[in-house]
Amino acid sequence: MENWQLKQTSNINQMLRIKESLDAIDMISMKNLLVIKHKYHIADDIMFPDPACLAFFTSFEQNHLKKLEEEKKLSLVAVDIFEGDMKFYIYCNDTQSCIYDCISYLKSNSLYPVDFEVYNKDDFKTYNKLLAI
Structure with missing residues (x-):
């Protein structure tokens, strides 16, 4: 079962939710980081x-990303909401395939455009930085 924690941050306007424990196999195979912003x-x-924005992205997470996680295509490790930016931190093996999988859902509502950032061979460095906040 997934365990999530809300991290205490230095800013009251930030909500940072991080997965507390990760699957060791995922950590070995999913070296690349995709940030959906x-x-x-x-x-x-x-x-x-x-x-409405929260509802759309909650649906994206619960109905779409969760299914892709169960198929071992990606691992959602953190969600950061902070002063106008919402970020989903996703580790995967194939970033291009992951982007295409996510676009299939995200294009369903043009009110919520997103940008993608790819960090090849991040090896969970960003995740560890988020844990240290």
């Missing part, structure tokens, strides 16, 4: 996304 419209004083 969405710039959302700031809906209130604490700079949190509006409910």
Whole structure:
């Protein structure tokens, strides 16, 4: 079962959720990091996304990414929501295939455009930095 923790950060406007334990096999095979970034419209004083935006990306995570994780195509390790940016940190073996798998869902709603950042051979360095926050 997946264990997630909310990390305490130095900024009250940040919500950083990190998977506490990772599958050792995933850590060996999934060396590349894909960061999916969405710039959302700031809906209130604490700079949190509006409910429709949260609903869309929660659905993306729970209905799409979870299925791809079960198929061992990727491993979602963190979600960071901070002052207009929502980021999904995903480790995978084949970043191009992972991007195509994610686009298939993300293009279903043009209100929420995303950008992709690829870090080849990250080897969970970014994940470890997030854990250290």
